[in-house]
Amino acid sequence: MEKNIELQSDGSVAGILKLIGDIEKGLEKYGTTHRLILDGELYLTDIELSERLKISRRTLQDYRSAGKIPFYMVCGRVLYRQSDIEALLQEGYNGTADETIL
Numbered sequence: 001m002e003k004n005i006e007l008q009s010d011g012s013v014a015g016i017l018k019l020i021g022d023i024e025k026g027l028e029k030y031g032t033t034h035r036l037i038l039d040g041e042l043y044l045t046d047i048e049l050s051e052r053l054k055i056s057r058r059t060l061q062d063y064r065s066a067g068k069i070p071f072y073m074v075c076g077r078v079l080y081r082q083s084d085i086e087a088l089l090q091e092g093y094n095g096t097a098d099e100t101i102l
Contacts, residue, residue: 042082043072050081 002035060078063069070084 005030043079044082044085045076049085 046053046057050060053060060069064078066070066083069088070081072079072081
């Protein structure tokens, strides 16, 4: 019982508990800003992709339904492989953005 009283009054225990709390907060933040990579591929949700492409989620749904955009359905969740989207954008690139119009 005396050890408990001594540990509670010791500032190092409080410091360790604070450090554990800080680590926990850091891991939560990391989990919300970093996505898991599977086999070297990054997968995006429809929310993430619609934000990046500046289009609505409904437009993405229309593209999926029309077969214009590749996607994966995993446990009811739609995922897009980033490399597939980049390839699709590269195919559709017409080159006018970098060229000077005279």
